[in-house]
Amino acid sequence: MVFANAGTLGTLPGRRDALVAHLTRRSSALAEIGCLAYEVGVNDSEPDTVFVVELWESAEAHRASLQLPEVQASIAAARPMLSGEFGGFQFDVVGSPLRD
């Protein structure tokens, strides 16, 4: 069952675009481990926040990704940009009006 993670990551003042650059760096590993979509963005009404929407083949694929050395290194590199404020939600996808 496809799993969705929609999240907000608060950044230290002025670090938003650096975090966007970090999160959008090309990674072939993500697709290999079951990441179907990973959209990163901004909203100028919240200038110190980075937004992400991720779709994974399963909740287990998402969980397993967090243990990969490449992903753990990426999280460690992001940490100095983060304010510590996180938000969002996770869910199991059950359908879409765009497909049968």
Place this chain on the structure above:
Amino acid sequence: MVFANAGTLGTLPGRRDALVAHLTRRSSALAEIGCLAYEVGVNDSEPDTVFVVELWESAEAHRASLQLPEVQASIAAARPMLSGEFGGFQFDVVGSPLRD
């Protein structure tokens, strides 16, 4: 610029699955007006909430969709299932690690 809407819709007790069925009914109109993805789901830890993640060709395409008679009728039909609690966030997509 691709626009993302990630939202939570609170439902009246026991109405979650009816709202899921309503939101996932096949709609060819959505793709025609610029909807790229519309994933609907649930999380059993919040049993009276429906979760959606939508991607649109642009923020304008999303705004325009809300004026369509078909979409307005769908919103009206959903209203009796809703608790009135909404959450989530919107953003402009600036990149993805899955593509250059």
